[in-house]
């Protein structure tokens with residue numbers, strides 16, 4: 333009785349997922365948007381957001397309630413009056429645009445579908461047991477997952493000022509509440525609190541506009557390495573980072589094997605084992621959804637957007653996929669690997685229907701860059717964003733991190749700082765203030781250094797920072813016309829590099845279709 337139905341269901345499941353079930357009016361969860369906000373899109377294209385709260389969630393002591401600190405307008409005025417390195421105005425203006433998006437109709441169904449796609453009835457059978465009650469329930473509930481087509485406001489990521497405003501909100505999450513850095517416990521916090529700023533956990537800075545209609549959560553993780561500053565890094569953070577961003581459970585120390593012991597032999601890894609570890613041992617994703625739900629409960633009628641830097645950026649992107657809301661992430665390590673291992677369900681993409689070729693041919697499903705909700709902003713010299721922070725000699729290796737993933741979900745806006753500014757790979761280019769000051773400006777790459785640029789491009793060493801395969805201008809494999817190419821076009825690489833001549837925001841692109849993580853590894 334228990335065994336048979338789930339198997340039958342499992343057989344039906346892929347079919348259901350492939351079909352695009354039209355959204356029909358089920359009693360939908362109210363928080364997403366009120367009728368008024370949907371029917372009458374705000375005429376104002378500009379939103380002014382100011383800091384309202386900081387919230388902190390422990391990743392190790394999950395039973396403890398989250399902390400919250402509220403900022404009064406008086407405190408904000410005091411903060412803004414304080415001249416401080418790396419502290420930007422607590423009020424930021426952004427531009428928006430309308431996008432079409434898909435979002436899950438129910439979080440319960442989304443999470444059930446996520447779990448059910450790992451703990452399948454087939455897995456239970458292979459393990460020689462009956463599916464558990466939870467597995468059966470997840471399978472059933474997961475099948476009710478549907479994706480609604482909605483039209484929503486999103487930050488205009490082609491606008492430099494908007495990107496910079498998000499960067500500044502993200503940066504403030506590190507430096508507030510006061511000048512002496514993020515370890516300080518400001519007024520309003522429970523000072524005796526054992527899990528305050530100093531230990532691991534996740535912090536969100538909540539910004540809202542005057543009408544409480546638009547809320548931005550800037551998310552920050554607490555790894556000292558990722559902050560780029562000193563301080564002890566909790567073991568738990570390393571564990572989480574290495575679980576998420578390394579190919580096969582990079583070992584931190586002797587205790588690591590209890591977390592993830594999936595390494596089989598040289599460059600061979602048991603994939604199922606890693607997925608199990610990520611699904612069950614990683615605290616980041618469940619804590620992040622708690623954070624989102626708590627802020628959503630504070631502002632039940634608001635549209636919520638996400639921002640984050642580094643680890644916080646990866647988390648923002650995952651929440652963006654989970655809730656179908658916009659995110660802007662800066663210098664995130666590759667988040668595609670953990671998103672896959674977490675089994676985050678993806679919305680069905682619109683297949684190009686073609687009567688002449690009913691099979692659909694080989695044409696990939698259409699995806700629109702304009703409508704993509706998840707945005708990654710990073711540059712080519714940052715070893716963390718490019719999956720080069722690994723190995724025992726690198727800074728990361730010494731600190732016990734292996735950040736090896738490089739592929740990002742959603743769309744990527746990639747500043748070619750190696751090619752245009754002559755930067756070399758250096759962890760000191762990772763901090764958010766570098767991005768804000770050097771890149772999120774109008775003419776970031778239009779320097780008179782064209783000579784240096786060309787030297788860098790000719791240099792062999794720079795080839796590992798090139799564009800991902802498929803997008804690259806490096807190896808035109810089919811269309812090189814031999815001699816014909818030599819005449820005029822050989823120095824014309826600039827026009828096609830997606831960098832818009834170093835002005836404003838580089839062209840976004842999808843990298844997850846062409847990028848591959850951990851290519852040295854065999855997963856069994």
Ligand SMILES: *[C@@H]1O[C@H](CO)[C@@H](O)[C@H](O)[C@H]1NC(C)=O
Pocket residue numbers: 522523524525526
């Ligand atoms: C502060 O937190 C500790 C531990 O969580 C708790 O025992 C104590 O009652 C809290 N104090 C206040 C004033 O809330």
Ligand SMILES: *[C@@H]1O[C@H](CO)[C@@H](O)[C@H](O)[C@H]1NC(C)=O
Pocket residue numbers: 384542543544
């Ligand atoms: C917005 O929310 C805050 C609480 O964070 C509340 O104090 C304020 O009155 C709200 N403003 C409006 C216009 O609803």
Ligand SMILES: *[C@@H]1O[C@H](CO)[C@@H](O)[C@H](O)[C@H]1NC(C)=O
Pocket residue numbers: 389394396397398622623625626629
């Ligand atoms: C807020 O977070 C706590 C965990 O810190 C969680 O137990 C609670 O359910 C969350 N609240 C909401 C409304 O999601």
Ligand SMILES: *[C@@H]1O[C@H](CO)[C@@H](O)[C@H](O)[C@H]1NC(C)=O
Pocket residue numbers: 432433434481682700703
């Ligand atoms: C998918 O196609 C449907 C019908 O053509 C359209 O209404 C919807 O907006 C499309 N969704 C996306 C995300 O493009």
Ligand SMILES: *[C@@H]1O[C@H](CO)[C@@H](O)[C@H](O)[C@H]1NC(C)=O
Pocket residue numbers: 685686687688689693
């Ligand atoms: C269908 O596909 C064929 C070949 O790929 C193309 O020539 C034709 O224009 C397509 N029709 C539509 C309606 O997209």
